Amino acid sequence: MGKVLLFxxxxxxxxxxxxxxxxxxxxxxxxxxxLDLLHPEKIRQLIATERPEVVVNAAxxxxxxKAETDVEAAYAINATAPKIMAEAVQELGATxxxxxxDYVLKGDKGLPYLVQDVPEPLSVYGQSKLAGEQGVQQSCDRNIILRTAWVYGVHGKGNFVKTMLRLGNERPEVRVVADQVGxxxxxxHIAEAVTHLVQASEDASDDFYGIYHFTNSGVCSWYDFAIAIFEEAYRLALISQKPNVIPITTAEYPVPAKRPSYSVLDNSKIRLLLQDHPPHWREALRKMLKTLKVRS
Ligand SMILES: NC(=O)c1ccc[n+]([C@@H]2O[C@H](COP(=O)([O-])OP(=O)(O)OC[C@H]3O[C@@H](n4cnc5c(N)ncnc54)[C@H](OP(=O)(O)O)[C@@H]3O)[C@@H](O)[C@H]2O)c1
Known part of the structure; x- marks a missing residue:
């Protein structure tokens, strides 16, 4: 692989x-x-100076x-910045x-979403991300849009797994939404999939480009996920007790942005590239918690 610029x-x-x-x-x-992505000129400059073969935008x-009221900032980062990247990448003939x-989708399909299903976001965040996808598609021939969902990891500021571990150590009882499925x-695993895409882009034909879906395999609700987190974390002694998990409805946990109630993504396109099913979500969770344990 050659030069990669990662945002x-x-x-x-x-x-x-x-x-x-x-x-x-x-x-x-x-x-x-x-590089603050609020400055389009700096994005253009950096891509033109670095001359990468592939730009990956994980920002x-x-x-x-917050995006529901901070609309301008959400669009600047999620729509304008990727479009600028796409224009600069197109100038280089790069990828x-x-x-x-998944928040670009409405979430009422009841079957895994295919890459060709029409997006219909319910929130400002989803709308701004869809505008980003469209800007990328319009401005750059060699574009890959990798949609993923319900992301958690060892790094970064916070995520559902880390929140549950904290609550599990603080409370005897946790209420979790049971009517959103994903x-x-x-x-x-997203990083490994992106690395495959970068490798495959080296001698790719035109039909390689376009939208891909990548999630771990399987399906669950946030409630199921919380139960699994507590079981696996207890087994690894990351928490000293398993709290009682109470299933609640979305209506019982009001938040400003509407979420898709069913946002399972069909992975079949990327499966062809990876030549395998992505690992099941529970296996991935177990490995992530083991990594956390080693680091603690
Ligand atoms: N998290 C999820 O559940 C989820 C689900 C589906 C898809 N995704 C997508 O996955 C991708 C990665 O998300 P993530 O979970 O890794 O999110 P994240 O941890 O919030 O990372 C996003 C990064 O973007 C950076 N960023 C934000 N505004 C910026 C600006 N003005 N200039 C430069 N950098 C800026 C942030 O910088 P700071 O660290 O300085 O804030 C942060 O490091 C995103 O495209 C997201 O839409 C995420």
């Missing part, structure tokens, strides 16, 4: 992606402190509820791999 280097996906990609490519990784405005989300996905 979002200090996010939960970006950090592990930097680690996984580094043995395979010459990676320049930039976070907010090196995003990910505060889903752009842009990470997107697939928890370990950032490590």
């Amino acid at each position: 979002g280097a200090r996010g939960q996906v970006g950090q592990v992606l930097h680690q996984v990609l580094s043995p395979h490519a010459e990676v320049t990784a930039v976070g907010r402190s090196e 995003a405005y990910t505060a889903v509820d 752009l791999i842009h990470i997107s989300t 697939t928890p996905t370990w950032a490590q």
Whole structure:
């Protein structure tokens, strides 16, 4: 692999992606402190100077509820910045791999979403991410949009797994939404999938580009996920007791942004590339918790 420029280097996906990609490519990784994506000119300049073969965008405005009122900032990071990247990548004839989300989908299909299903986001975050996908598609021929979902990892500021571990150590009882269904996905496995895409982009034909879905395998609700986290964490002595988990409805836990109630992604397109099923979400969770245990 040649030169890769990675945006979002200090996010939960970006950090592990930097680690996984580094043995395979010459990676320049930039976070907010090196380049604030609110400055389009700097994005253009960096891509033109670095002249990478592949740009990977793992940066995003990910505060889903805050985005409902912080609309301008969400669009600047999730829509304008990726479009600028796409234009600069097109100038070089390079490839752009842009990470997107299940939140571009409405979540009422009841069957796993295919890459060709029409997106219909329910939230400002989802709308801004969809605008990002469209900007990338319009501005760059060699684009890959990798949609993933329910991401958790060892790195980064916080995620559902880390929140549950904290609550599990603090409370005897935790209330968790049981009527939203999806697939928890370990950032490590996203990083490995992106690395495959970078490798495959080296001598790719036109039909390689486009939208891919990648999550771990399997399906669960947030409630099921919480139960699994507590069982696995207890087994590893990451928590001293398993709290009682109470299933609640979305209506009982009001938040500003509407979420898709069913956002399972069909992985079949990326399965062809990986030549395997992504690991099951529970197996991935177990491995992530073991990694946390080793680091604690
Ligand atoms: N988290 C999920 O559950 C989930 C689900 C589906 C899809 N995704 C997608 O997966 C990708 C990676 O998400 P993640 O979970 O790794 O999110 P994350 O941990 O919030 O990482 C996003 C990164 O973007 C950076 N960023 C935000 N605004 C910036 C700006 N103005 N200039 C430069 N950098 C900026 C952040 O920098 P700071 O660290 O300085 O804030 C952060 O490091 C995103 O495209 C997201 O939409 C995430």
